[in-house]
Amino acid sequence: MIIDSFRAKLRKEVELWRDEGIIQDSVYEQLSERYQFDSLDNVAQDRFIFILIGVGCILVGLGAITFVAANWQSWTREVKLVLLLSLFFATNIIGFFLWREPVFDNAGKKRRQRKRKFGHGLLLLGALLLGANMAFMAQTFHMSGSDYELYLFWGIGVLVMAYGLRLASLGVFAFVLINFGYWMGLGNLWNLGDFSLSRMIIQYMPILWLGLFIPLAYICKSRWIFALSTITFATSLQFHFNRYYLPTLNSFTFALPAALLWSYDDLLFPKVNQRWFQSVARNIALLFLSILFYVLSFRGYWQFSNYSNGNNPIPNLFLFTDLVILTVLAIYQWFHLLRPKSNRQRQGIDITNIGIAIFIVMGAFAPLWNQSFSGISVLAIFVFNVFLALLACSMIRQGLQSNQRRAFWGGMILLTLQIITRMLEYDTALLLKSLVFILCGVVVIGAGLWFEKHLSVSSEQ
Amino acid sequence: MKSFPEESSEKQLIPDFKAKSLATNKPIPIFRFIVPLLIQAGLLFAIPAQSAYTYLTGKTVILQTVPVDPYSLLTGYYQILSYDISTRSTLEKLPGSKDIFKEGNSFYVILQEEKSTGKGIPKAWKPLRLTKEIPDSLPDNQVALQGKSEFGTIKYGLEKYNIPEDQRNKINDNISQARRSATQRDKQPIVVEVKVDSQGKSVPISLWVKEKNYRF
Numbered sequence: 280m281i282i283d284s285f286r287a288k289l290r291k292e293v294e295l296w297r298d299e300g301i302i303q304d305s306v307y308e309q310l311s312e313r314y315q316f317d318s319l320d321n322v323a324q325d326r327f328i329f330i331l332i333g334v335g336c337i338l339v340g341l342g343a344i345t346f347v348a349a350n351w352q353s354w355t356r357e358v359k360l361v362l363l364l365s366l367f368f369a370t371n372i373i374g375f376f377l378w379r380e381p382v383f384d385n386a387g388k389k390r391r392q393r394k395r396k397f398g399h400g401l402l403l404l405g406a407l408l409l410g411a412n413m414a415f416m417a418q419t420f421h422m423s424g425s426d427y428e429l430y431l432f433w434g435i436g437v438l439v440m441a442y443g444l445r446l447a448s449l450g451v452f453a454f455v456l457i458n459f460g461y462w463m464g465l466g467n468l469w470n471l472g473d474f475s476l477s478r479m480i481i482q483y484m485p486i487l488w489l490g491l492f493i494p495l496a497y498i499c500k501s502r503w504i505f506a507l508s509t510i511t512f513a514t515s516l517q518f519h520f521n522r523y524y525l526p527t528l529n530s531f532t533f534a535l536p537a538a539l540l541w542s543y544d545d546l547l548f549p550k551v552n553q554r555w556f557q558s559v560a561r562n563i564a565l566l567f568l569s570i571l572f573y574v575l576s577f578r579g580y581w582q583f584s585n586y587s588n589g590n591n592p593i594p595n596l597f598l599f600t601d602l603v604i605l606t607v608l609a610i611y612q613w614f615h616l617l618r619p620k621s622n623r624q625r626q627g628i629d630i631t632n633i634g635i636a637i638f639i640v641m642g643a644f645a646p647l648w649n650q651s652f653s654g655i656s657v658l659a660i661f662v663f664n665v666f667l668a669l670l671a672c673s674m675i676r677q678g679l680q681s682n683q684r685r686a687f688w689g690g691m692i693l694l695t696l697q698i699i700t701r702m703l704e705y706d707t708a709l710l711l712k713s714l715v716f717i718l719c720g721v722v723v724i725g726a727g728l729w730f731e732k733h734l735s736v737s738s739e740q
Numbered sequence: 741m742k743s744f745p746e747e748s749s750e751k752q753l754i755p756d757f758k759a760k761s762l763a764t765n766k767p768i769p770i771f772r773f774i775v776p777l778l779i780q781a782g783l784l785f786a787i788p789a790q791s792a793y794t795y796l797t798g799k800t801v802i803l804q805t806v807p808v809d810p811y812s813l814l815t816g817y818y819q820i821l822s823y824d825i826s827t828r829s830t831l832e833k834l835p836g837s838k839d840i841f842k843e844g845n846s847f848y849v850i851l852q853e854e855k856s857t858g859k860g861i862p863k864a865w866k867p868l869r870l871t872k873e874i875p876d877s878l879p880d881n882q883v884a885l886q887g888k889s890e891f892g893t894i895k896y897g898l899e900k901y902n903i904p905e906d907q908r909n910k911i912n913d914n915i916s917q918a919r920r921s922a923t924q925r926d927k928q929p930i931v932v933e934v935k936v937d938s939q940g941k942s943v944p945i946s947l948w949v950k951e952k953n954y955r956f
Contacts, residue, residue, distance in 0.1 A: 352906045356956070364784075371777055379767040412784055420788040421902050421944050436780045443776035444768070500755075553755040 290316045356419050363415055367408040374401025375444075399448070406437045406452055427467065428477040431460030438491060447501040454492060454507055465518065485519055486601040488512040497551065505556045506563060509540060513567050520602075526650040528602075533571055534643035535605050540564035541635050542612035562685075565674065568638055569693050572667040575645050576697065578704060581659055634673065641666055667697050679730075682737050687730055695719050791943040798935030798942070799883055801851060803898070804864035805930045821901055821932060821944070825849055825867050825887070826894045836870040846888050848874050848940050853881040861948045864931050874940055886940030898934055898944050902956055914949045 289310075297307045311317070351359070377398025410433040417424055434456030441449035464481045480487065492508035495501075513536035520528045543560035545551045574580060616632055641663075648659055671694035678687025702715050804824045824830050831837050831849070848871045854863040865883075874884050887896045903911055918930055930949050936942045946955035 352904055368777075368781075371773075375773045379773075381767055409780055409784070413787060416784060416787040418902055420791045421898075421900055422787065422791065432783055436783045439779045440776040443772045445772075555755055 286314050286316070286319055289314060290319060359415070360419065363408075363412050367405065367412050370401050370408055371405035374398045374405055378402060378444075399446070402440075402444070402446070403448060403452065406440065406449060409433060409436050410456070425464070425467070427460045427464030427481075429460075430456050431464065431477055431480060434458075434460055438495070442495060442498065445498050447495075447499040447504060450492070450495045450499060450501065450504050451507070454504065454511075457491075458511065461515065483601055485512055485516045486604060488515060496556065497548075500555065502556065502559050506559050509536075509560065509563050512536065513540075513563070526646040529646035530643040531602055531606065533645065534639050535602075535609060537564045537568050537571070537635070537642065538609040538639050539605065539612065540567065541632075541639075542609065542616040544612065544615065547612065547615060564635070565689070568635070568642070569667075569670060569689070571642050572638070572663060572670055573693070573696065573700075575642070575663045576660065576667045576701075578660055581649060581656055631677075638666065638670065664697070664701065668694065671697065679733070682734055684730075684734070691723060691726060695723060790941060794935055794937040794941050794943045795945070798937035800945070801883055801885070801934050801936050801942070802854075802862045802864045802948075803851075803932050803934055805932055821899055823896070823898070823932070824864075825851075825885075826896070828894065830867070831870060831894070834867055834869050846886065847872055848884040848886055850875070850878070851883050851885060861931060861951055862933070883936045884940045885936050885942055896942060898932065898942055901932070901944050901947060903954070904956065907954075911947075911949070911954060914952065918950050 293302070293307060293310050293316075296302045297304065302310075347362075354362075375398065377394045378401075379398070380394050410429075413429055413433055413436075416422075417429060434453045437449055437456060438453035441447075441453055460477075461481060461484050464477065467478065468481055488508050488511050492504055496505035496508070516532045516536060520532060540560045541564040543557055543564075545554045545557055613636070617629070645659075645663065648656070671690045674686050674690030674693065676690075678684070678690060698715065698719060702712055806822050806824050806827065834849075850868045850871065851865040852868050853865055868882070871884070874886075878884060885896060887894050889895075915930060930947070932947055933945045933953075934942045935945055946953050948954075
């Protein structure tokens with residue numbers, strides 16, 4: 280409607296300009312054709328019909344739902360099953376045929392995309408109905424499965440459809456469902472149970488996060504899917520192996536996400552010839568490192584160095600296949616990153632890479648350090664705080680050098696957060712706290728203003 | 741955002757996300773939709789597959805239930821069922837139980853048929869012994885039922901029975917009435933009819949409360 284009122288206003292203005300002689304008739308014709316002033320009169324009629332149809336559809340839908348609710352108890356199991364299944368198939372098929380209409384008509388103009396959007400919505404509804412059908416099947420046949428299995432297989436079903444239709448929205452929906460299934464079922468891994476497909480899926484989930492969703496990200500060219508799946512990969516890796524209580528495992532889980540993501544290069548894949556997601560991967564790597572070092576700078580982390588040695592499940596070597604695969608992948612990517620290239624201009628970049636490598640190694644070293652010393656190691660806390668400050672300062676410097684807001688502000692936030700957290704963590708006088716807050720606020724405002732000026736000056740050059 | 745300076749020769753490697761790829765005028769082929777739809781339908785039909793197989797090929801067995809909770813019998817849309825063979829103490833009295841509970845979780849209970857009168861509530865089958873593996877051959881009046889020990893409780897896959905909403909209260913009243921009248925005797929008159937197939941997998945068929953049979 281906003282667009283329509285703009286067009287109506289524009290038509291009025293353009294006619295005024297033509298009458299006053301500001302523009303010529305030919306220009307008026309061009310504008311009229313471009314913004315389709317002729318169809319403006321039909322718009323009001325169209326809109327009225329559209330609203331009427333919409334209200335009618337809502338009423339019919341409500342009537343259908345009420346009809347189903349009235350008769351639900353008296354229908355037999357078979358009738359309900361047939362009804363739900365036919366609804367599922369009908370929604371999907373109609374949605375697909377509406378959605379696949381071509382975007383451009385024969386003249387090359389862009390068609391109205393109403394049918395396409397409606398079909399898209401129907402396809403999403405179909406994905407929801409898949410879950411409803413699965414729940415109904417489980418309920419009617421008195422299955423004693425767990426909730427997480429339902430979510431897991433529902434998510435896999437939606438993911439398959441997302442791959443077939445190359446729709447990013449279905450991919451995100453599948454991602455959310457599989458997340459539900461994974462986090463609910465993670466507790467299940469802690470008890471030794473029998474083999475089942477869902478158990479195996481959850482066991483290999485860290486690699487599956489990457490394996491299932493990164494191809495979809497390439498197919499749909501969607502940065503969201505890539506970012507979401509890598510973030511969940513990094514998070515799940517931390518919690519996946521906690522039941523074994525081995526500190527050496529933690530060094531792997533601290534180091535692997537950042538190592539894999541920083542050295543990520545799309546060109547390593549055989550068929551990809553553009554760097555679609557490397558910048559996203561690097562951002563997430565930096566984010567992960569910031570959070571990791573932030574956590575490591577807390578006194579509390581170094582205090583809890585006692586791991587329970589009660590009933591630890593004894594790790595089976597097969598359970599570490601995903602760690603082994605990831606480590607090999609990381610080493611291969613870093614080798615590709617660091618090998619000497621022909622251009623001389625990459626000297627500066629190599630220093631950045633080596634710096635990040637040092638951070639990763641320090642992150643991996645932290646759990647080992649934690650385990651070998653009993654009691655709080657003041658040196659460790661000091662060292663990791665220094666490293667956190669180094670990370671923040673290098674991000675600020677990077678932002679200044681390449682005139683990017685995000686790096687600069689990322690570094691500033693990290694530094695400020697570090698100062699405030701340290702101050703709140705240790706017992707300091709209230710006066711000191713107020714002083715630090717004021718100082719931080721002033722520095723943030725001042726730095727922001729200075730940076731914006733710096734940006735505008737450098738863009739003028 | 742590029743977080744490191746780009747070489748001029750590499751600038752073309754960065755794609756332009758803003759330029760939306762123009763959809764071609766050809767609609768996408770149908771098989772890209774049909775194949776995922778068939779996979780989804782396969783997932784849907786795989787859920788009751790095991791139960792359907794057991795229902796078609798299994799032998800009917802009667803199991804005795806024990807009270808779960810005298811105050812809240814129905815939770816949500818399903819009745820939680822617990823059997824006399826779900827309690828560890830009952831199972832420990834049977835021969836073969838010592839080896840089973842030492843290692844592993846999955847085991848088999850051999851049940852023997854009790855002849856019932858043919859009308860009214862059928863008699864529950866009696867548990868004879870426990871085995872680790874399923875026996876190769878059993879006489880006609882015995883079956884092997886697979887159970888799993890999880891978190892200290894024993895589950896057979898028969899713990900949930902779905903009861904439609906409008907009949908919930910009626911069945912609830914019947915059950916509490918039956919339980920009250922059974923305090924003098926040692927066994928309560930609520931049994932569950934299940935089907936057990938040749939691998940020991942089972943599926944619940946109907947619920948007997950005194951003389952009434954509820955089948956859903």
